[in-house]
Amino acid sequence: MIGALILISLAFNIATGGLFLSPRNVFNITIQTVSVAIMATGMVFVIVTRHIDLSVGSILAFASAVAGVLQVRWLTQDLGLELGNPLIAPIAILGALLVGTLIGALNGWLAGYQNIPSFIVTLGGLLVWRNVAWYLTSGQTLGPLDRTLLIFGGAEGTLGPTWSWIVAVVAAAAAVLAIWNGRRNKARHGFPVKPAWAEVVLTVVIVGAILGFIAVLNAYLVPENKLKRIFEARGETMPEGYTAGYGLPISVLILIVVAIVMTVIARKTRFGRYIFATGGNPDAALLSGIDTRWLTVKVFALMGFMAGLSAVVAQARLQNHTNDIGFQDELRVIAAAVIGGTALAGGVGTIYGAILGAFIVQAIQSGMGMVGVDTPLQNIVVGLVLVVAVWIDGIYRKRLGVR
Amino acid sequence: MRAVDGVSIDLHPGEVVGLLGHNGAGKSTLIKILSGAYQADSGDILINGQKADIRSPADARRYNIETIYQTLALADNLDAASNLFLGRELVNRFGLVDDDAMEAETRKIMARLNPNFRKLKEPVSALSGGQRQSVAIARAVYFNARILIMDEPTAALGVHETAMVADLIKELKAQGLGIFLISHDTREMMDLCDRVSVMKNGKLVGSERVEDVTEDDILSMIILGKNPRREAA
Ligand SMILES: Nc1ncnc2c1ncn2[C@@H]1O[C@H](COP(=O)(O)OP(=O)(O)OP(=O)(O)O)[C@@H](O)[C@H]1O
Numbered sequence A: 001m002i003g004a005l006i007l008i009s010l011a012f013n014i015a016t017g018g019l020f021l022s023p024r025n026v027f028n029i030t031i032q033t034v035s036v037a038i039m040a041t042g043m044v045f046v047i048v049t050r051h052i053d054l055s056v057g058s059i060l061a062f063a064s065a066v067a068g069v070l071q072v073r074w075l076t077q078d079l080g081l082e083l084g085n086p087l088i089a090p091i092a093i094l095g096a097l098l099v100g101t102l103i104g105a106l107n108g109w110l111a112g113y114q115n116i117p118s119f120i121v122t123l124g125g126l127l128v129w130r131n132v133a134w135y136l137t138s139g140q141t142l143g144p145l146d147r148t149l150l151i152f153g154g155a156e157g158t159l160g161p162t163w164s165w166i167v168a169v170v171a172a173a174a175a176v177l178a179i180w181n182g183r184r185n186k187a188r189h190g191f192p193v194k195p196a197w198a199e200v201v202l203t204v205v206i207v208g209a210i211l212g213f214i215a216v217l218n219a220y221l222v223p224e225n226k227l228k229r230i231f232e233a234r235g236e237t238m239p240e241g242y243t244a245g246y247g248l249p250i251s252v253l254i255l256i257v258v259a260i261v262m263t264v265i266a267r268k269t270r271f272g273r274y275i276f277a278t279g280g281n282p283d284a285a286l287l288s289g290i291d292t293r294w295l296t297v298k299v300f301a302l303m304g305f306m307a308g309l310s311a312v313v314a315q316a317r318l319q320n321h322t323n324d325i326g327f328q329d330e331l332r333v334i335a336a337a338v339i340g341g342t343a344l345a346g347g348v349g350t351i352y353g354a355i356l357g358a359f360i361v362q363a364i365q366s367g368m369g370m371v372g373v374d375t376p377l378q379n380i381v382v383g384l385v386l387v388v389a390v391w392i393d394g395i396y397r398k399r400l401g402v403r
Numbered sequence B: 001m002r003a004v005d006g007v008s009i010d011l012h013p014g015e016v017v018g019l020l021g022h023n024g025a026g027k028s029t030l031i032k033i034l035s036g037a038y039q040a041d042s043g044d045i046l047i048n049g050q051k052a053d054i055r056s057p058a059d060a061r062r063y064n065i066e067t068i069y070q071t072l073a074l075a076d077n078l079d080a081a082s083n084l085f086l087g088r089e090l091v092n093r094f095g096l097v098d099d100d101a102m103e104a105e106t107r108k109i110m111a112r113l114n115p116n117f118r119k120l121k122e123p124v125s126a127l128s129g130g131q132r133q134s135v136a137i138a139r140a141v142y143f144n145a146r147i148l149i150m151d152e153p154t155a156a157l158g159v160h161e162t163a164m165v166a167d168l169i170k171e172l173k174a175q176g177l178g179i180f181l182i183s184h185d186t187r188e189m190m191d192l193c194d195r196v197s198v199m200k201n202g203k204l205v206g207s208e209r210v211e212d213v214t215e216d217d218i219l220s221m222i223i224l225g226k227n228p229r230r231e232a233a
């Protein structure tokens, strides 16, 4: 799948004469993908347990509406906090996360305890929540948003080159440590280990990818006008020839943290083990003493939490709340998870696959946009890619003899 | 419909009780009540003379009741170790599941049950019927059960593996476990059990000590639903 992403990127890069893989475009595609990618990690667990969540786009919209109303009305106009009060952003974020989690838990309760198919529950939710949001905001666009909150959107909040390099080095060191630790544990129990050279190659590739990605993001320079304004705001003048790279966006840092936490949950916690067991054989899970109904609530609540988090990222990136925020995101999120190898039959799926899937969908769409393909055809192609990806995956699995 | 109706069965420590009956007689349903998978509409479960409150499989495990289900109840997408420890994972000091420790334990127990077992890393969907059954048996005997329920544990096993399970049953019995064994093989049951109970259409036909009956007696209990010894008396 990494191969597919590289292939797509190189093809568009050639078609656009090198623009596609320019630092600026890589940066933009990355920050555009974050909110769908975050939700795709939650969708993996939902689909693995043989459920589906069609309401994520609408949950995002409602959570975003709540966060928006908190910022422009309730906290400021009603409670009288002055603009820019440092409490506004945290409260708005908590509001979005709470709303998302609660709606998710409600979905899970209806599907798990009341045995309503999740397809129906969340199809209903798809219609309900976006329109509840409409009533909450009277259909108005909410803005301008709190300045602190905007740093979660991407371009307005980046670590800058120095900190980006620090993150890169820490991440690379962690990867090396994890690989080395895994090998030592295996050896301690007397299990077979991969040949040393294979492990070294893997390590070099991973470290190279991390450092390369950060190098590209650091190479995207902040426009001169924007830098001038920053200096002016501080009451200084910009030195001649001063440049600064954007570096790693905070939203991407959030995605990385989400990816790590969700992967640990999937592979290393009982909760994750039970998610996969339930997806593989619900009866067996039940007979093993797993409370599969409560598990369903937790899985959907986690999905809702991710939708709430994505709401913050999405509204910060767009710099306001609009009624169509996250419109049709459920389709992109499900496509990302499925392209990433999550099986709708349940029991199979990976977090990194879903994130890669999100990047593939975004890369195809942006790339076609740059080449000048109009939106209807873009949608047609994305739709075809989804079907073909699952088709190829099926053939491939059959060849390997796995289910 | 009553799948099981007014059936009462005793089991003592160190005893193997066989449960026989035609297909659909209600054997699996009866033992699923004991293992917490189903709840009885009426009736009690007594353990050491005390009323046991078993409403879920987790409750049954708390009473040290382990079950090998006829359907095996394995998560096909997980490997042998994950299935063996499902619901009772070993965790490290951070509370994270310790796959390596579980794999090491699985290797140990499988070496005892089925020495030819090699596919530890693969999902159990990639195993043969007999290998899957070995995993289900390993899961039931690993956790120091006091009461072991085996619903047709050797149905998919080869001659050699069946003999190993028979040895295992004798060994566990010697350790003082009480075992409910379900099988359609009356020969095997005569050999392994201390007592046999026969069910027909959800009702108990009779319970007899194996010394007191012949294989033919058992067969006629299963087929005719009558107890020839009681009829004669
Ligand atoms: N989930 C179910 N829903 C409805 N009826 C069921 C269910 N499971 C079993 N039954 C019915 O209950 C009766 C007893 O079934 P049970 O599985 O206990 O039989 P058994 O004695 O174990 O048979 P076998 O030797 O085939 O395993 C049968 O008539 C069966 O049709």
Ligand SMILES: [Mg+2]
Binding pocket: B027, B028, B029, B070, B151
């Ligand atoms: Mg049965």
